[in-house]
Amino acid sequence: MKILLISPNTLTVPYPVYPIGLDYVAGAVSDRHQVRIADMNILSRDALALLLREFSPEIIGLSCRNIDNTEAGDPLFFVNGYQELVTWLRQHSEAVIVCGGSGFSIMPEEIFSVLGADYGIIGEGERFGLLADALEEGADTTNLPGVLSARGRGKTPPPWNGGRTREFGSTSHYQFYLEKGGMLNLQTKRGCSFRCIYCSYPHIEGKKHRLSKPEEVARTALRLQEAGAKYLFITDSAFDSDIKHSLDVARAFKRIGIKIPWGGFFAPVRLPAGYFTVMKEAGLKHVEFGTESLSDRMLRSYRKPFRTRDVFAAHRQARQAGLHVAHYFLMGGPGESASTVTESLDNIENLNRTALFFFIGIRIYPRTELYDIALDEGKITAGMNMLEPVFYEADDIDREAIAALVTARAGRRINWIIGSGGARSAATVSKMHDRGYTGPLWEYLVR
Ligand code: B12
Numbered sequence: 001m002k003i004l005l006i007s008p009n010t011l012t013v014p015y016p017v018y019p020i021g022l023d024y025v026a027g028a029v030s031d032r033h034q035v036r037i038a039d040m041n042i043l044s045r046d047a048l049a050l051l052l053r054e055f056s057p058e059i060i061g062l063s064c065r066n067i068d069n070t071e072a073g074d075p076l077f078f079v080n081g082y083q084e085l086v087t088w089l090r091q092h093s094e095a096v097i098v099c100g101g102s103g104f105s106i107m108p109e110e111i112f113s114v115l116g117a118d119y120g121i122i123g124e125g126e127r128f129g130l131l132a133d134a135l136e137e138g139a140d141t142t143n144l145p146g147v148l149s150a151r152g153r154g155k156t157p158p159p160w161n162g163g164r165t166r167e168f169g170s171t172s173h174y175q176f177y178l179e180k181g182g183m184l185n186l187q188t189k190r191g192c193s194f195r196c197i198y199c200s201y202p203h204i205e206g207k208k209h210r211l212s213k214p215e216e217v218a219r220t221a222l223r224l225q226e227a228g229a230k231y232l233f234i235t236d237s238a239f240d241s242d243i244k245h246s247l248d249v250a251r252a253f254k255r256i257g258i259k260i261p262w263g264g265f266f267a268p269v270r271l272p273a274g275y276f277t278v279m280k281e282a283g284l285k286h287v288e289f290g291t292e293s294l295s296d297r298m299l300r301s302y303r304k305p306f307r308t309r310d311v312f313a314a315h316r317q318a319r320q321a322g323l324h325v326a327h328y329f330l331m332g333g334p335g336e337s338a339s340t341v342t343e344s345l346d347n348i349e350n351l352n353r354t355a356l357f358f359f360i361g362i363r364i365y366p367r368t369e370l371y372d373i374a375l376d377e378g379k380i381t382a383g384m385n386m387l388e389p390v391f392y393e394a395d396d397i398d399r400e401a402i403a404a405l406v407t408a409r410a411g412r413r414i415n416w417i418i419g420s421g422g423a424r425s426a427a428t429v430s431k432m433h434d435r436g437y438t439g440p441l442w443e444y445l446v447r
């Protein structure tokens with residue numbers, strides 16, 4: 001069948017993100033079906049209309065990566081935009097419309113009912129092939145695992161254990177990202193085995209790690225390097241959540257000759273001596289720590305797999321290896337108070353040379369422990385629609401008061417950033433990318 005996969009994500013905050021998910025969806029079907037990818041960062045609506053006329057797809061897959069920007073202080077909501085696109089696609093094509101993606105998988109029923117698509121696929125897009133084959137054969141699609149339609153929902157499937165193939169786009173497909181900072185992305189495993197109370201990642205990717213072979217990851221990295229990538233972002237929930245695997249991947253990078261810098265998310269857990277030296281030798285440049293708090297009371301409340309002393313140790317190790325370091329904070333969860341915020345801010349003063357991103361207010365996602373806590377505390381009700389973001393309200397301090405404490409402490413320091421920095425900092429990043437700078441660039445804020 002003819003399949004068109006669309007990435008409608010044109011968000012430029014903190015920078016445009018290459019739609020890697022669709023490479024995997026394409027990889028799952030390209031041996032049996034004819035596939036094209038339309039990236040709305042690159043195509044105008046007119047160009048999409050032309051593509052629909054020329055290619056005439058029988059199935060359209062729509063990737064719903066972002067529901068919202070999860071920023072309580074500067075909210076953006078994207079689902080209405082997806083819905084408008086589905087309506088437009090109906091006017092320009094007869095194709096069956098299938099939606100999926102990480103945002104979609106967090107709240108599939110809710111998004112499906114807004115979009116008006118024909119099918120939704122919950123979880124990994126490798127299952128797209130099962131639906132495409134069934135549609136081609138005219139077989140019954142009702143009970144396909146993880147497939148949602150107006151006729152109901154097939155039972156939730158376990159994480160995908162079959163093959164995962166990334167289909168490489170043409171250079172013209174990469175070009176936009178190569179010109180805007182040169183950043184492409186890479187996945188080394190799926191799943192996160194930690195259990196932080198607010199986190200949707202284990203639901204999206206699975207609770208157990210499914211590792212890609214280090215040599216395979218390194219070969220993919222090499223292909224991206226050869227395609228012109230100037231920088232790689234590792235998309236794993238936390239690259240070091242399997243310490244041995246992350247070291248094996250780094251060593252494989254070195255062996256195969258990865259010369260471009262890379263970065264990713266790390267948990268500031270207790271790491272073996274020399275960990276970041278191995279990483280640095282393999283090209284790691286930016287470490288983004290999901291620190292969330294520097295109050296042990298809050299780290300316990302969030303069920304983080306580390307404590308304050310581990311954060312300082314990991315920070316020191318990364319700095320000593322000569323890496324750029326950023327810490328992300330998530331404030332306002334259960335038990336937060338003026339005293340825990342102040343404790344965190346006092347401790348942050350002791351993190352030298354780092355960028356600090358503060359997200360104030362935690363979005364409540366279904367199927368998380370935070371959801372159950374909020375339900376027990378009467379802060380949300382069962383069956384409440386959580387698609388438009390609902391942020392947890394701590395009993396002892398509200399978001400405005402936390403923001404006031406953080407901004408007062410930040411003063412004029414430019415390395416203290418509330419949220420992702422918003423449109424203004426995205427515009428600065430974009431200008432620097434246009435001038436040839438590469439990567440996420442927050443190291444220029446580091447003080
Ligand atoms: C890495 C990452 C980032 C990096 C990306 C860096 C880069 N250069 O790639 C950075 C830090 C920049 C980032 C930024 C943001 N992110 Co982010 N990010 C992630 C993360 C951890 C992984 C995404 C990823 O690439 N996965 C790997 C690929 C292979 O998987 P995938 O895209 O999910 O695709 C698979 C399936 O979803 C599915 N699929 C995908 N498309 C389709 C389409 C069809 C038709 C089908 C059937 C299936 C399907 O198949 C694929 C293969 O199995 C996810 C959380 C997670 N674990 O998923 C959050 C996540 C996607 N981000 C999220 C958000 C909100 C953001 C920001 C808005 C945050 C902010 N305020 O800045 C920005 C938006 C940036 C942008 N321009 O879009 C949310 C989205 C949910 C929501 N609430 O909307 C997530 C889910 C995290 C969360 N809070 O739960 N992010």
Ligand code: SF4
Pocket residue numbers: 192193194195196199200201202237238267290
């Ligand atoms: S370590 Fe990160 S990805 Fe894993 S559960 Fe905790 S917050 Fe989520």
